[in-house]
Amino acid sequence: NFESEWKPLGLPFKVPTYFMLHDWGLRSCKVALNSPLIAQLLKSPIRYDVILLEHFSNDCMAAVAHLLNAPVIALSSCAIMPWHYKRMGSPFINPIMPMNFLPYTDEMSLIDRLNNFFHFHTVNSLYNMITQPATDALIGQRFGPGLPPINEIVKNTSLMMINQHYALTGPRPYAPNVIEVGGLQVGPIKPLPQHLLDLLDRSPNGVIYISWGSMVNSNTLPSAKRMALFQSISQLNEYNFVMRWKSLESLEDNKPSNLYTFDWLPQRDLLCHPKVRAFISHGGLLGTTEAVHCGVPMLVTPFYGDQFLNSGAVKQRGFGVIVDFGDFDTNHITRGLRIILDKKFAERVRRSSEAFRQRPIPPIELATWWIEHVIKNGGAPHIQSEARHINWIVYNSIDVLLFWLGILFLLIVALWKLIKIFKTAFCRGKISRDTKTKTQ
Structure with a gap:
């Protein structure tokens, strides 16, 4: 579609991209879940040391990995999506981490940061409220009841490898279980025709x-x-x-x-x-x-x-x-x-x-090392953050902030009452002294 892009207030507006990904993801999910290959895979007696699974616009294949009971390593061919941060326990810092669909970098103006914040949380909320329930419904149709919700299954992802590198996109404070392997596809040069x-x-x-x-x-x-x-x-x-x-x-x-x-x-x-x-x-x-x-x-x-x-x-x-x-x-x-x-x-x-x-180890060797590490360490739980399992209020320290705001409020109220008491006492003392002076 080469129509002119709609830019309200001159800002990029990319929320419709989510709905395109949502539609593509669900259609792909329906085809994949009903594939004869999936049925054969689940019936096979073969047990897997690890499963490499793309995490992009839909997570239905994570249910298959859950049924196979093997550690999962996620692959992302692009920057990680807004819904990936929570499942990996990795922090999102709005001023330096632009959302995938926006033309921003780690140097954003106030307007850019506002737009980035809006897009990140809007798209993340849409995924949680629309895509994940729709995915759960498809999984339920295919495998019946009994599986955990998909938003819980994906939290068991051991590792995520993303096709990024700080030399291009800038440094990112990812959790230890998010590994940059940008340039993974760049192999040895072959002769040209x-x-x-x-x-x-x-x-x-x-x-x-x-x-x-x-x-x-x-x-x-x-x-x-x-x-x-x-x-x-x-x-x-x-x-x-x-x-x-x-x-x-x-x-x-x-x-x-x-x-x-x-x-x-x-x-x-x-x-x-x-x-x-x-x-x-x-x-x-x-x-x-x-x-x-x-x-x-x-x-x-x-x-x-x-x-x-x-x-x-x-x-x-x-x-x-x-x-x-x-x-x-x-x-x-x-x-x-x-x-x-x-x-x-x-x-x-x-x-x-x-x-x-210039890297200490080529990206393909880095990816290989981490895959072997996950296998040897039973899913590598030691690199998985507990941030995956805490709710939004605790994750963002909203409860701590409210507690200290409450303490501050009580201190202000107490100080105001003390000032009022001292003021009242001072006024009474002044009135008493003035009365004695007049009597004399």
Whole structure:
């Protein structure tokens, strides 16, 4: 959907994204729960040491893991959702932890913090009040009564691995059972196909790579936006452009001579080639982390979901610039590319990417170590916080705050009464002295 985004009071409004995720999650849940594979899995005598389970828009598969009676490690392909914090016992700090759907970073203004607070707690409440009861109903239909509510089952998650890294998104005060493995998918470089190597060799100034993943195809990108992109490509004719363009529609009649399109491209291997100068992207987390790993500057146009969060991080950390879809015209595209193609900008990106790559242990080995740790320690209860099981009032110290406010109120009342008593006594003494003086 490429309609203009509704921004009340000029602020991003992303609550409708929750309802899309809710609908997708329930539909996926119905299909998965009624799959013959699930029935076979539950009947199998095989016992599992650990179950790796995605935690995203629905938790129905956690009920299956509960029936299999094995420790659960949650996987998140993006930043953790608002409803994940409580189940993992991990704190949420509003001023430095932007909600997934918003283009904020750990540097927010007062207005940003207000909007972040509203979105986080609104979406979290909607999930608790709408998604979880609907999930419980589906689980009840499939397995009958007797299972605990899903909001209790998910609290037994041993560990959560998330596709983030502080070099891109900033430090986060996660609990010990939330592990950042950003860049997990970035494996060893593989040789590029010969036709791509030939194209790179014919590009003395380098190439610019364009891919919006599965978000944008030629049959969905408005023609005005397409022509704006083509005009920018023509203006930057000192570079060749390599674009993933999966469509039956031919572009031979109107595409620029320096644009080369392919149905598929080996993105990670291409991005790390020294001839790649920039990456035009939608801000998907996998492509973003691959570009950061390879030190390639980005021009990002977010469309949906966590792409806004990723884009905000890219801009703040100096890995690239943002061109909103509403501003996606020839002027903004060309100007944005000129900025990130500047040698000083590109050099800063390459230096910053070293912080992403330099780790004591590669993310795949880190993930492996934690999986083995959970298995060897029977679910690793020692890294699970008791914050999972306390209610909202206790978790946020509302009872403690009310207690001390009550004490303060009593002290103020007592002080006020003492002042009143002393004032009354003083007035009586003054009246008595005045009466004696008049009598004399």
